[in-house]
Amino acid sequence: MTDLPFEDRTDFDNAERGLIASLVPGVVRDDDGRVVWDNDVFSFLDADCPDTAHPSLWRQSQLCAKQGLFEVTDGVYQVRGLDLSNMTLVEGERGVIVIDPLVSVETAAAALALYREHRGDRPVTGMIYTHSHVDHFGGAEGVIPADNPDQVPIIAPAGFLENAVSENVYAGIAMGRRGMYHTGVLLEKDPDGMIGTGLGQTASSGRVSLIPPNRDVTGTGQEEVVDGVRIVFQLTPGTEAPAEMNFHFPDRRALCLAENATHNLHNILTLRGAVVRDARVWARYLAEAVEMFADDTDVAFASHHWPTWGRDDIVAFLEEQRDLYTYLHDQTLRLLNQGSTGIEIAEMIELPPALEKAWHARGYYGSVSHNVKAIYQRYMGWFDGNPASLWEHPPVEESRRYVECMGGASKVLALARDYTDRGDLRFAATLLNHVVFADPENASAKTALAEVYQSLGRGAECGTWRNFYLTGAQELREGIQPVPMSIAGGMAAGLSTEQIFDSLAIRVNGPKAWNEHLTLDWDFSDSGDRYRMLLSNGALVHRRRSDRTTGPADATLTLTRPQLFALLAGKSTDGVTITGDASALPRLLGVFDEPEPNFPIVTP
Numbered sequence: 001m002t003d004l005p006f007e008d009r010t011d012f013d014n015a016e017r018g019l020i021a022s023l024v025p026g027v028v029r030d031d032d033g034r035v036v037w038d039n040d041v042f043s044f045l046d047a048d049c050p051d052t053a054h055p056s057l058w059r060q061s062q063l064c065a066k067q068g069l070f071e072v073t074d075g076v077y078q079v080r081g082l083d084l085s086n087m088t089l090v091e092g093e094r095g096v097i098v099i100d101p102l103v104s105v106e107t108a109a110a111a112l113a114l115y116r117e118h119r120g121d122r123p124v125t126g127m128i129y130t131h132s133h134v135d136h137f138g139g140a141e142g143v144i145p146a147d148n149p150d151q152v153p154i155i156a157p158a159g160f161l162e163n164a165v166s167e168n169v170y171a172g173i174a175m176g177r178r179g180m181y182h183t184g185v186l187l188e189k190d191p192d193g194m195i196g197t198g199l200g201q202t203a204s205s206g207r208v209s210l211i212p213p214n215r216d217v218t219g220t221g222q223e224e225v226v227d228g229v230r231i232v233f234q235l236t237p238g239t240e241a242p243a244e245m246n247f248h249f250p251d252r253r254a255l256c257l258a259e260n261a262t263h264n265l266h267n268i269l270t271l272r273g274a275v276v277r278d279a280r281v282w283a284r285y286l287a288e289a290v291e292m293f294a295d296d297t298d299v300a301f302a303s304h305h306w307p308t309w310g311r312d313d314i315v316a317f318l319e320e321q322r323d324l325y326t327y328l329h330d331q332t333l334r335l336l337n338q339g340s341t342g343i344e345i346a347e348m349i350e351l352p353p354a355l356e357k358a359w360h361a362r363g364y365y366g367s368v369s370h371n372v373k374a375i376y377q378r379y380m381g382w383f384d385g386n387p388a389s390l391w392e393h394p395p396v397e398e399s400r401r402y403v404e405c406m407g408g409a410s411k412v413l414a415l416a417r418d419y420t421d422r423g424d425l426r427f428a429a430t431l432l433n434h435v436v437f438a439d440p441e442n443a444s445a446k447t448a449l450a451e452v453y454q455s456l457g458r459g460a461e462c463g464t465w466r467n468f469y470l471t472g473a474q475e476l477r478e479g480i481q482p483v484p485m486s487i488a489g490g491m492a493a494g495l496s497t498e499q500i501f502d503s504l505a506i507r508v509n510g511p512k513a514w515n516e517h518l519t520l521d522w523d524f525s526d527s528g529d530r531y532r533m534l535l536s537n538g539a540l541v542h543r544r545r546s547d548r549t550t551g552p553a554d555a556t557l558t559l560t561r562p563q564l565f566a567l568l569a570g571k572s573t574d575g576v577t578i579t580g581d582a583s584a585l586p587r588l589l590g591v592f593d594e595p596e597p598n599f600p601i602v603t604p
Contacts, residue, residue: 008410011263011359012578014305015063020118022068023082028204036106036206039067039081041189042196048058049247050151050191054461060264060364061196061463063306069114075297076254077119084183084200085135085303087111088256090249092227095125098301099603101139101257104206108139123138127211127440129156130258130303131244132163134208141209148211153226156213157235159243164210165499169491173595179203180273181601185466186474186481193470197363198463201302210494220288233327234292234424236260236285246289253298255314261286261321263305263359268328269364269374271464276378279329279371286322290315296411317360324361327352331374341384362566367462379602396604399437409435409442416448428452433602436476440603449602450476451532472602480598492565495528496535497522499562501542504592511539513591518584521545521553528558534586555584568603 026039037182042065049058052222067081075091088099096115101108116122119256123145129137144152167175180186181200185196194202215224217233224231234246240259250256259266260282269276301307308317328349335345346369355361363369382388392398412435419428429452435445450473455467475481495503518535530545532553543549558577559567567573578585 002360004362006055006059008359008598011063011306014068014308017306017309018071019066020069020071021114022267023110023114026067026081027109028082028104028206030106030206035281036104037204038189039065040202042201043533044191045190045195052192052458053195054459054466056362056461057198057364057463057466058195058373059101060198060362062066064196064200066306069118070101071598072301073252076249076252076301077115078521079114080309082111082114082204083107083135084197085223086301086305087139088288088303089115090120090124090229090252091119091122092229092456094227095123097126097128097226097229098124098143099128100130100136100383101127101143101219102204103135103138103208104143104204105139105209106206106437107204108142110142112143112305113138115333117489124152125438126152126229127154128247128258129154129160129213130247131157131241132160132167133241133259134164134168135203135238136145136303137164138208138261139206141207144211145166146209146211151454152212153215155215155224155226157233157237157243157245158216158218159237160216161212161494161496161499163242164497165491165502169495169499169503171273173597174599175412175602177597177599178272181468181471182270182464184463184471187470187589190591192212196463199262199266200299205516210491213492220292232293234285234289236282237283239285239531240277242275246285246293247291248297250296253296254290255293255297255300255320257289257300257302259303260289260301261318262302262365263369264364265324265361265366265371267369267374269377270366271468276374276510278378280324283322283324283326283329286318286325290318290322294318302352310395320355320358320361324351324355327355328371329375333379335463336380337473342373342380344383345376346370346372352585363462365462365464365561367465390518395437402434403438406574408412409439409445413444413448416452420448421453425452425456429456435600439604446476446603450474474477475510475602482598487513497524497564500568501531501540504568505540505542507592507595508538508540509537509591509593509596513538516587516591518588519551519553520584520588522564523556524561525558533588535591544564555580555582557585 024437028037032035043060045065045552049055072076072078077089079087081368085100086103090097126144151433185202187194217235220231220234226343230247232250236244236246237381243259245258246257268279294311294315295313299307299309308314332345337346349368349372403409404414412431416428416431422513432445432452433448435442436449453469453473457466460466488531513535517536520533531542532545532549533542556579563576
């Protein structure tokens with residue numbers, strides 16, 4: 001491990017600065033009494049680092065576990081340690097503006113209650129989503145009513161809703177499953193198990209909601225006044241999220257950096273899955289933030305971790321973050337243009353010494369290794385250019401052939417033990433993975449692979465790598481445990497009708513629908529919207545109906561949006577009027593697949 005400056009306690013001073021009070025006990029429950037958040041379980045981090053964890057990740061987790069209401073500057077407060085992300089509260093003339101209402105309704109409500117206990121029962125007069133990831137909007141209904149009857153301004157970057165849906169709903173089942181590995185939410189919280197994700201401790205498991213924004217930020221320099229508070233925005237699309245923004249409070253001399261500059265190396269592509277981010281523009285937006293705001297800023301805070309105070313320290317922090325993403329991007333491109341592949345480049349790149357020793361540049365959440373591969377993927381795709389990689393067998397068939405060529409499972413197990421004894425856990429994992437995929441019932445291979453994963457996890461500085469390895473070990477030993485929450489389901493009420501139909505199209509079993517040809521018209525009596533839906537060649541498409549829409553429909557459904565949700569959930573269709581072919585709707589519903597939220601990962 002690099003000779004890191006463990007004696008430097010600046011981060012601890014900043015993480016504790018301004019503490020007003022903590023939630024005691026640090027536990028949040030839902031209406032049924034189920035624990036959806038428990039920060040007290042991380043009290044074991046008060047001890048020295050054991051040999052089951054990387055000392056640098058242990059230090060980061062100690063910092064992330066600090067919980068409570070903190071004063072950032074006059075009129076700006078944060079609740080930290082009540083979810084994966086932070087809730088920031090900015091006091092206005094009449095009430096308080098909430099920035100990023102956490103993952104779950106329950107934790108958001110608890111965070112707001114903690115603030116009100118110590119700052120008064122101020123009404124929420126505005127809400128801002130910094131970007132389109134669920135840990136920054138999921139608790140919205142814990143802050144304001146779902147129907148927002150008073151029309152509290154809800155501000156978000158342009159493209160927020162589209163991108164929130166495409167990530168959390170369209171691919172939500174798969175991302176949710178991988179997210180269990182990513183956050184380590186099913187691991188025991190102890191020195192042998194989950195100690196944090198690097199970005200925060202883990203995600204809460206309460207009810208997820210989505211209240212659509214009613215005010216968009218469409219350009220850098222746009223200024224809004226909410227409850228008497230001036231806010232100047234900087235759009236940063238394509239950085240940590242496809243729709244994201246920084247913003248400045250000129251009268252408070254405070255800068256919100258969303259998730260574009262946090263106290264770790266972030267992800268160019270998360271292990272849970274996401275759209276690949278652009279490290280080049282990410283760095284350029286950080287440079288732009290320095291130019292736009294630094295001279296008028298005394299404190300910079302983000303949606304994770306702790307603030308940075310003082311102009312010089314803020315500029316140094318942002319410029320090192322800028323250089324971090326620039327370096328990874330440019331060096332990856334330099335080496336790929338010399339013919340190296342992503343896997344090879346990941347072994348070649350080392351950070352410059354100044355960045356290597358900067359705590360906020362360490363790979364606690366992203367890593368140099370998987371970020372380099374993501375940059376390669378953004379430019380070159382999945383194919384490495386070698387014809388042998390063009391049409392490989394899928395994992396099970398490939399593994400069977402590898403095990404056969406190496407003389408059978410017992411010989412491969414012996415080889416894996418030898419590599420393990422020599423300290424080459426990476427290749428031992430590869431060998432054992434082939435045995436498990438070739439024969440999922442081979443208990444000796446599963447046990448050996450679990451032990452290797454456990455050792456790799458204990459040595460990982462990256463929190464998400466640790467969680468992946470340890471969760472893989474757990475599932476090899478105990479089988480798949482059910483996912484405790486559904487992000488997609490909680491967001492449904494916030495979706496547009498088009499997004500609901502898009503979500504249905506993803507569920508069509510193509511081969512099953514090859515010979516079905518249907519045209520359905522949907523008339524919504526509560527909104528006046530009219531749509532035509534066509535099922536053709538296994539593809540479900542839709543568009544708004546207009547005077548130019550021609551041809552008859554097989555059936556017309558007249559209903560409300562709540563009735564649509566009930567219909568799709570298999571509940572009563574009372575009140576839904578269907579004219580035309582009565583079989584059209586059952587035929588449509590009959591080609592939908594049910595998604596599988598608990599699909600296997602470490603076994604076939």
